[in-house]
Amino acid sequence: MKIRVEKPKRPAFLVPAVIIFLVIAAVFFAVHSFTETSVPLAYEITGFEGQVQIFDLSNHEWRDPRRGEEFKAGQKIRTGVDGILNLQVENSVRLRVKENSMLVNRECKLQKEVEIYRLGLDEGVIFGAMAKNLDRKIADNKAEFVVSTPQFDAKPFGALFRIQASEKADENRVGVLRGVVEVSRPGSLSGKGPMFNVRALEEAEVMEGRVQSPAKISAETWQELKEGYELLAKSAVMEAEQIDLAQKAGNFFEKAVFDHGTFFTPKVGYAGREFFKDPDSGEVYLETEYDVFPAGSFVGVYIKTRDFDISKYEGLIFDARRKGDEGFPDSFFIELKSKGSVLRKYSARGFLREWTPVDFKFNAQKPTLINEVVFVFTNERVGESKKGVLEFRNFTLTPKKDPVPVAPAIPVNVTDIVSPPEIQSTPVSEPSAAPSNQTSGQETFDEMVPQTISLG
Incomplete structure (x- = not known):
């Protein structure tokens, strides 16, 4: 008589449970892998004078700013008739907000190893100076810097610039002292719509939402732009x-x-x-x-x-x-x-x-x-x-090079010299030398007289 011994079977629900667990784990890790994590960045307020206020996100009220405090994403700055405020991201960009202006920090973060700085100038004037550190990051697609106004977007590259935004149709413009600023209609920086590159000593106006071709600045405009040089101190x-x-x-x-x-x-x-x-x-x-x-x-x-x-x-x-x-x-x-x-x-x-x-x-x-x-x-x-x-x-x-040594002269017996045969030739008159205004270089420099020498 044969006795058959059967091994106990695993519960039928175990395999489906394992499969469900693996699916949930895969989804969990996939979601976390593709989630865009970001690190907040901020500007630093380096100085101000006159009527200046900053919007406090903690109590949603306007208050006076403090030197050295951060200007974070979501905050706003407004200036009065005599207000001026300076901002910076150290070793990256310096900004100056002029009087009667409203500036919004729309985005300021590090996302996927890319620094993102997006400002909104609702009204007024800002000056900006880009540093080499930020220029290089932008060139390597590791940073972007954009200033948006109701009429246009401005994207500076290695630039020293002035941006003005206004409700008046003829007071929206971008002026550049150094580098280039790419100007386009709002939302067109992705490549859609007309763009203009404003270069050094040029200015572009935006009339009724249309970006005009850049033109050379006038002496009066240069006087407005030159304040930007103060940011380079x-x-x-x-x-x-x-x-x-x-x-x-x-x-x-x-x-x-x-x-x-x-x-x-x-x-x-x-x-x-x-x-x-x-x-x-x-x-x-x-x-x-x-x-x-x-x-x-x-x-x-x-x-x-x-x-x-x-x-x-x-x-x-x-x-x-x-x-x-x-x-x-x-x-x-x-x-x-x-x-x-x-x-x-x-x-x-x-x-x-x-x-x-x-x-x-x-x-x-x-x-x-x-x-x-x-x-x-x-x-x-x-x-x-x-x-x-x-x-x-x-x-x-x-x-200075050492003088080349000269070998001493060796006496020669005159009788050892054999005269070459005489060759008949027709005398040729030498052309007269052209008059020259050049003086002896030796005499000139010894007299210590300033001279201009072309190196080209």
Whole structure:
């Protein structure tokens, strides 16, 4: 007799339960994987004056702002007839809200590793200055910055700009001092609808919802825009960083330079200088910005030197180039000064988009101490581009070459010299030399008279 033993069967409901559990878990993880998480960001209020109020989200009331507090998404700022408020996202953008304005922080967050800054200017005027850090993130699609008004959207790229919004049909405009601002009808920044790029020293008006073609600014408009340059002022900490960075821009700064800066008259021009490390090459560049739009204006960059005797060097070599689509000068002066007097003057010209070496010789035969090197941009000399940017790198002092040794003369017996056969020739009269206005370079430089030498 065979006895059959049956194993106990698993409950019939167990398999469906496991399947249901796995489905629920899969849905749960899928939902959480595709959910867009975001981290809130905020602007910092750096200063204000006059009638200024901020909308408090905690109690939904208007109140006075506090220096250093955050301007978060959903908040509003309003200014009165004499109100001004400055904002910033450190190392990214600086803003100034002018009088009789209403500004809304619509979005300010980090989402999917992209920084999003969206402001709404319902009425009034704001100035803005983009920093290199934010410019690079925008170029790499890691950030976006948009200012929207009831009449248009504005998207700045590396820009120094002024945006005005108004209920009046003829008072909606965008002006640019540097970079470019893309202007379009509201909601058209995705690529639908007409767009215009407003560039340096241009302004575009929006009439009844239609963006007009950008036009060159007038002298009156420049006076309105120039306030934006105040946003570029450097703090003491930033200036100290500039001094440190300059030491890596070439042996000229290591050996001879102890200070540098800019000179300009705010009412009639602007000059900026910034040393920065290129993130790709790791090299330190000097970016020089000039604005000589008003007639007769001149601006520049000064470089203070100590114990700099140019007779010890052959000359100075550096690389120069234009910056993207920014304007650039036909030429500018490089002056070497001693106690306020110009001892050498050179003219640099012919700038390309690629790095191009610039080499000028000192030609100093006797000790010549220089205590200042100056880059000078003038309204007359820069040509058509009254506003522009140049970049420089690798400032290198070249040492003087040792004289080539000359072998001593060897006595030769005259009787050993064999005269060549005489060749008959017809005398030819030499053409008379053309008159020349050039003077001896040796005499000129020894007399320390300023000279202009083309480097192009």
